Amino acid sequence: MIEIIKSGTTIDFVSKMKHVAIFSVVIMIIAIYGIMNNMKYGVDFRGGVEVQVQFDKQTGMDDIRDSLDKAGFKGAVVQTIGDVSENNVLIKVQADETQLNQVSENIKKSLTASFTGTNVDVEKIDIVGPKAGAELRMSAIKAMLWAILAIMVYVAIRFDFKFAPGVIISLIHDVVIVAGLIAFSPFEFSLSTVAAILAIIGYSVNDTVVVYDRIREAEEKDPTLSLAHNINLAINDTLSRTILTSVGVFFVSITMFLTGDGDLKNFFFTLIVGVAFGTYSSIFVAAASTLAFDRFFKKEVKKSDSNPVHV
Numbered sequence: 001m002i003e004i005i006k007s008g009t010t011i012d013f014v015s016k017m018k019h020v021a022i023f024s025v026v027i028m029i030i031a032i033y034g035i036m037n038n039m040k041y042g043v044d045f046r047g048g049v050e051v052q053v054q055f056d057k058q059t060g061m062d063d064i065r066d067s068l069d070k071a072g073f074k075g076a077v078v079q080t081i082g083d084v085s086e087n088n089v090l091i092k093v094q095a096d097e098t099q100l101n102q103v104s105e106n107i108k109k110s111l112t113a114s115f116t117g118t119n120v121d122v123e124k125i126d127i128v129g130p131k132a133g134a135e136l137r138m139s140a141i142k143a144m145l146w147a148i149l150a151i152m153v154y155v156a157i158r159f160d161f162k163f164a165p166g167v168i169i170s171l172i173h174d175v176v177i178v179a180g181l182i183a184f185s186p187f188e189f190s191l192s193t194v195a196a197i198l199a200i201i202g203y204s205v206n207d208t209v210v211v212y213d214r215i216r217e218a219e220e221k222d223p224t225l226s227l228a229h230n231i232n233l234a235i236n237d238t239l240s241r242t243i244l245t246s247v248g249v250f251f252v253s254i255t256m257f258l259t260g261d262g263d264l265k266n267f268f269f270t271l272i273v274g275v276a277f278g279t280y281s282s283i284f285v286a287a288a289s290t291l292a293f294d295r296f297f298k299k300e301v302k303k304s305d306s307n308p309v310h311v
Contacts, residue, residue, distance in 0.1 A: 009236045014228045017288040024173060024285060031180020039183040042190030043077060043092040043128060045137040049103045052124040055087040059115060064089060071110035075188070079263050088123075140194040144175060147198060151205050155212070163212050166290035167205060170281040174204050178274045185269065192263040193270050200274030203249070207282035210238050215287075227294050231287045239283075246279040 043050065061078050068076040068091065077092040091107060104125050111120045128136075148171045156164040175197055182189055214234030218225065253275060257268040 009239060010232075011236055011239075012232060013235050013283065013287070014232050014291065017284060017291070020284045021288060028173065028176050028180075031177045031183070034180040034183030035176070037183075039179075040075075040188045041137065042188040042193075043094060044191045045134075045140070045189065046094060048092060048094040048128055050124075050126040050128065051091045051093070051104050051107050051122055052081065053089050053091060053107070053111065054121045054123055055089065055115070056119040057115075057117075058084075058087055059089070059118065061089075063114070064091070064111065067110055067114035068093070068107065070114075071106060073107070073110075077188070077190070077263065136191075140191070143194065144197060144201065147201050148172065148175075151201070155205075155209065158209075160216070162294055163215075163290055165293050166286040166288075167208060169289040170208060170286035171201055171204060173281050173285050174200060174274060174277050177277050178270060181273050182270060187266050187269055190263065190266060192267040196267045196270035196274065199271060200278055203275065204278035204281060207242055207245070207279065208286040210241065211235055211282060211287060212290075214238055227291055231291060235283055235287060242279060242282060246275055249275050 061080070064078050065076060068078070073093045075094070077090075079090050081088040081090050093103060093107070104122055108120055108122050112118075148168060151171065152164045152168050155167045178197060178200060179189065182193060187193075211231075211234050214237050215227075215230045218230040218233050219227075250272065253268045253271045257265055257272060260268060
């Protein structure tokens with residue numbers, strides 16, 4: 001097996017966790033600010049019109065976007081449907097119900113004018129109202145929260161309840177930072193973004209579970225060793241595996257991002273950012289949170305022991 005980092009490393013990750021915690025808190029504050037003030041929601045979440053168009057000749061996606069941009073449809077989402085040879089394109093633009101007929105007609109006019117000699121047929125028009133968009137946005141948030149809670153229950157049952165808070169904190173950390181970076185990027189928060197974030201949640205927890213499994217093994221071998229020692233041991237033992245896995249996913253995601261288009265580009269941008277921070281949180285945030293909670297509860301137990309209740 002290829003090892004980027006040789007086995008037997010003894011990096012003291014625990015000693016660096018205080019500095020990392022400060023970095024994470026600062027990044028999360030910036031991310032929350034971006035989510036609250038700078039997030040650009042896709043048509044699915046803010047309401048708009050979806051128009052399915054068929055060309056009788058092969059047409060480039062970038063050319064279609066340029067044509068729509070010139071016609072005043074800023075930020076239109078353009079993607080192919082089905083086989084590329086069928087020349088079916090889905091166009092999403094922001095509009096309300098009162099503009100439905102006008103929007104579809106303007107889209108057809110702009111495309112016909114831009115692609116002379118090409119027949120443009122509008123096959124289907126769907127409207128997503130602002131209310132439906134808001135409901136869909138709330139459903140997406142609920143889906144992510146339910147996924148995080150289900151993972152917390154799994155970790156609590158599979159390992160120990162002391163590990164569950166660390167998973168919750170690390171996953172919330174990843175989701176907030178990824179969403180915040182999307183807010184500061186030119187990309188929109190759409191259904192493809194939600195799909196990517198759910199994939200990131202699964203990826204991040206997989207890395208975290210590997211570390212937790214090593215911690216549990218170390219505790220079973222020698223119960224006298226401290227949790228901090230076992231965390232360092234577990235992260236060092238799994239470091240090569242973690243980095244190799246992350247680098248593999250990272251390069252595939254970059255390739256797809258560079259060669260993809262439309263929502264595919266959006267999806268893999270989210271995945272690239274998520275893999276980077278998911279790896280970071282698996283090494284630092286999850287284990288650090290577990291250690292912090294463990295020390296906090298031990299202090300509480302000591303306080304209660306030192307102040308017995310007299311009857």
